[in-house]
Amino acid sequence: MAELEKTALLDRYMDEVFDWSDSKIPVRDALWDYFMEKNGRDTIKTEEDMLPFLNDSDDKIEAFVNKNLKK
Numbered sequence: 001m002a003e004l005e006k007t008a009l010l011d012r013y014m015d016e017v018f019d020w021s022d023s024k025i026p027v028r029d030a031l032w033d034y035f036m037e038k039n040g041r042d043t044i045k046t047e048e049d050m051l052p053f054l055n056d057s058d059d060k061i062e063a064f065v066n067k068n069l070k071k
Contacts, residue, residue: 009058017062020070027065028053034069 014023014030023030031053035046053061
């Protein structure tokens with residue numbers, strides 16, 4: 001059960017977590033899309049970039065998303 005709680009933020013929809021977003025995709029997918037664009041569609045590099053988010057706190061994830069995905 002702890003694992004579910006650990007990644008729960010990643011599985012919530014962007015518009016549920018961030019008041020500035022109207023996106024209906026999960027935070028995990030938004031991050032994946034961000035890294036895919038940044039890495040020139042390199043799946044292996046994107047996977048490597050995503051791994052730390054599985055262990056990061058919700059606060060760290062929210063701060064990253066606010067800094068990098070907020071438009």
